Amino acid sequence: MALIDLSRDIYHKMPRLLNHPSIILTPYSTHDEIRNAEGVKFSSATMAISMGDHAGTHVDAPKHFDAKDGAKSIDELPLEQFFTEAVCLDLSHKPLQSDISIADLEAAVDAASVEIKKGDMVLLHMDFFRRCYGTPGYLTDFPGLTKESAEWLGGKGIGMFGVEAVSPGRPGKNNFEVHLVCRDMGFTHVEGLVNLEKLVGKGRFRFIGFPLKIKGGTGSPIRAVAWLDD
Numbered sequence: 001m002a003l004i005d006l007s008r009d010i011y012h013k014m015p016r017l018l019n020h021p022s023i024i025l026t027p028y029s030t031h032d033e034i035r036n037a038e039g040v041k042f043s044s045a046t047m048a049i050s051m052g053d054h055a056g057t058h059v060d061a062p063k064h065f066d067a068k069d070g071a072k073s074i075d076e077l078p079l080e081q082f083f084t085e086a087v088c089l090d091l092s093h094k095p096l097q098s099d100i101s102i103a104d105l106e107a108a109v110d111a112a113s114v115e116i117k118k119g120d121m122v123l124l125h126m127d128f129f130r131r132c133y134g135t136p137g138y139l140t141d142f143p144g145l146t147k148e149s150a151e152w153l154g155g156k157g158i159g160m161f162g163v164e165a166v167s168p169g170r171p172g173k174n175n176f177e178v179h180l181v182c183r184d185m186g187f188t189h190v191e192g193l194v195n196l197e198k199l200v201g202k203g204r205f206r207f208i209g210f211p212l213k214i215k216g217g218t219g220s221p222i223r224a225v226a227w228l229d230d
Helices: 100-114 128-132 147-153 174-187
Strands: 002-005 023-030 035-037 040-042 044-052 058-059 081-090 121-127 161-163 188-191 203-210 218-221 227-229
Touching: 081 100, 100 147, 147 174, 174 188
Parallel strands: 081 121, 121 161, 161 188
Antiparallel strands: 002 227, 023 044, 035 040, 058 188, 058 218, 081 203, 203 227
């Protein structure tokens, strides 16, 4: 068994879309603070964390993109949705700021010699993190799905798909439409993944990415992991 970490580090003032809260990490107590109880000296260190429910590597809950009463929050989604079979499609050849078409997805499936099955997590490797992390383009220059290619994935009956970028579709109209496809076809997506290049050519594997149990949450940071059999 091999576990591959697919999660970004969470750190102070890490990049995030400007319509989400800034991520703030700060020491709350330190080992410089000594407590004394009945002659026993002790110190402990803790941190205070302030961030939105879409910080770092995270999953969107239906409540994020579906305004209807009854749209599920993150704490209402079944845990089975986050421990599932998965495949990774190699789209690393796509230029920055380009759209991922149905033809691109079909070619990637053929190249990977995999079948997308009902309930799968489909990871889309675009080599974006390596190309753009730490630059202003990280928030804007990623390749992304279109309404049509998102519907193609939805037509396979997937449970989720995942991308390295901060959004699943190109900024603006495409991104909004991809979110609405998720709403209308009943699946969701993970954003902010890393290390997807390590899954190219690996066939089928397990994806694990349990969310925090945030009451009423519109999403949640996850510790995304790929589980590969030896």
